[in-house]
Amino acid sequence: MTQQNRKRRADEASQSYPPAKRHHADDKLSIKSSPYSNFFPSPAFWDNLSKVSLTRWALREHNRRNNNNPPKAAVPAAHTTGLARLARHGGPDLCDLRGYPEPNVNHVMASNRSSASGSRRTRSTPSTQATSLSTKSGKSSAYGPQFEQHLTDYGVYLEGYEYPDNRLTPEPGNHPDISAPRPSLSPSLFDQSKFRDFKRKDARATFENNVMTTVIPIICGDADIPNQQNVLFTELKPVTSTYDDVVRPKPDFFDGTHIGDLDGKVRDPKGDMYPLIIPTKHPTVPVAPNFFLEAKAPRGAADVLKRQACYDGAYGARAMYALQNYGEEEPGFDGNAYTYSSTYHAGHLQLYTHHVTAPTGPGGRPEYHMIKVKGFDMTSDRDAFVQGATVFRNARDLAQEHRNQFIQAANTRARQPRPETRLCQGADTQGSAVPQPSSTGGNWDWSDDYESGTI
Structure with a gap:
């Protein structure tokens, strides 16, 4: 060679x-x-x-x-x-x-x-x-089984969680009817041809962005509720430990209120409520969110959607609890649900409630519970779509009612000429039920709780 x-x-x-x-x-x-x-x-x-x-x-x-x-x-x-x-x-x-x-x-x-x-x-x-x-x-890995275990360890429980001591999952104290008919979904306004158009768009939705831009707007309808999509919550304190351990919430869709609806004391960037109810620094992004939607394309993972919705809902439940107890000297847990989340995947819509309960023992953490309300196969027929869209829209309206009610009460207390008190988020890291005021009579010192992620 x-x-x-x-x-x-x-x-x-x-x-x-x-x-x-x-x-x-x-x-x-x-x-x-x-x-x-x-x-x-x-x-x-x-x-x-x-x-x-x-x-x-x-x-x-x-x-x-x-x-x-x-x-x-x-x-x-x-x-x-x-x-x-x-x-x-x-x-x-x-x-x-x-x-x-x-x-x-x-x-x-x-x-x-x-x-x-x-x-x-x-x-x-x-x-x-x-x-x-x-x-x-990718994103599914950030919300994988290890993330679910992390949530459980910090008292954030998914739908269907089984307690080791055989305790029953606490149901919310309120069970409002969200199945009341809506005129916008009557046969004269939403007929069979519109349902076929929805079904066709759902079948053509290959990617998550397609679902959010072509399918979800039909389910939402024309409600005049402040909302935003795909926003990273950069200002909220972690609901578990720290953001070195878990991702920041980034809902595909959420409802809130205009920041101008909050009294200046309630939304003060240096105040105690700010990191509990203000998701971002952007002034046009809704605040105090308590309705969330997570969606995926047909090839997406349904179990990941559920974990994302649970995570979102815990932040919403905490925000409503903070507003509900703003300025109260002895805040308490009523066990009611004022936050909703939903998931949409391959034509199936699931709706959940979220509520907060008191710690189960001394030095414990508040617990966040996710309870399934309804589930619908939205593409099976027109009646199924109407039922699902009805419950979805009614839940958004009910979440707005709760949000407005707590904001109005918080604004009223903020404007009263009395010494400002600090919101108690259940139990602090040392286990005391109510923190003691500082010697100056001003705000409570919750710096330790912020670092440990208790609130």
Whole structure:
């Protein structure tokens, strides 16, 4: 073989199997193609979970810790027995290799079979396959099973949660009727042709954005309620621990009120209520939200939707509780639901209520409960759509009534000429039911609760 031929074959082999792309260690922790691309739970998040499920993110954290603290390989003991006797007893002891990090080796293979077939496809090595698996993550991962366990550990319970001590999930004290007919959904205004148009748009909704722009507006109707879509809540205090552990809420859709509807004392950026009821710094984004919608395309995960709705609802329930008890010297828990959430996935609409209850023991945290109200297959027939849209719209109206009622009461108390008192959010981190006032007679000092995430 001539020197020229050998060089040509070597070039072909290198083109058929180029070296695997080198990845930095930090790349393994990145999350691509996600609205939470910079989020990854802190080590404390995993350490504080009462139970860790076998998920992709749990494996990534396990690998991260192994890479940061690789075990030192022990020197195996010398074997002096014969090979046959060693084999009869199971071979050498390989326990010293357990947990040893996988060597980072890039294999460049030259195969005569691939050269003969003229293949030019690039084959991934085991190391690149592992890297691509670890970086393929998104919004669903942020709301995965480990997130549900985190919510449970901090007293935020999803619909259907079973308590270890066999306690029954507390139902809200109020059960309003939200099935009253709406004239806008009568046969004369919403006939069979409009239902077929809704069904056609739902079938064509390939992506979540399609669902939000073409399907959800039909369900919402023409209600004049301040709302916003896809806004990250940057100003609210975490309802569990810290935002190093969990993502900030970002509802697909939510209702609230205009910030001008709140008295200046209630919405004061330096006041106690601000981080409980003001989602963002933007002045046109509704505040004090207590109705939420999470939607996904048909290929989306329904269990993720439920976790997102539960998370949103806890913030809404806390906001209503804060307004309800604003200025009260002895705030209490009435056990009623003043917040609603809903999910829409593949034609199915689910509606939930959210309410807050008192801590179950000294030093405990307030508990947030998610209760299912109704569920509908909106694309099955016109009657099913009308029933679902009726309940959805009535729930929005009822949430607005609760919101306006609490805002009016809070504004009235804020304008009364009396010493300003601080809202109590149940129990503080030390377990005291009501915090004591400062020596100056001003606001309560809740800095410790803010850092610990109690409120």
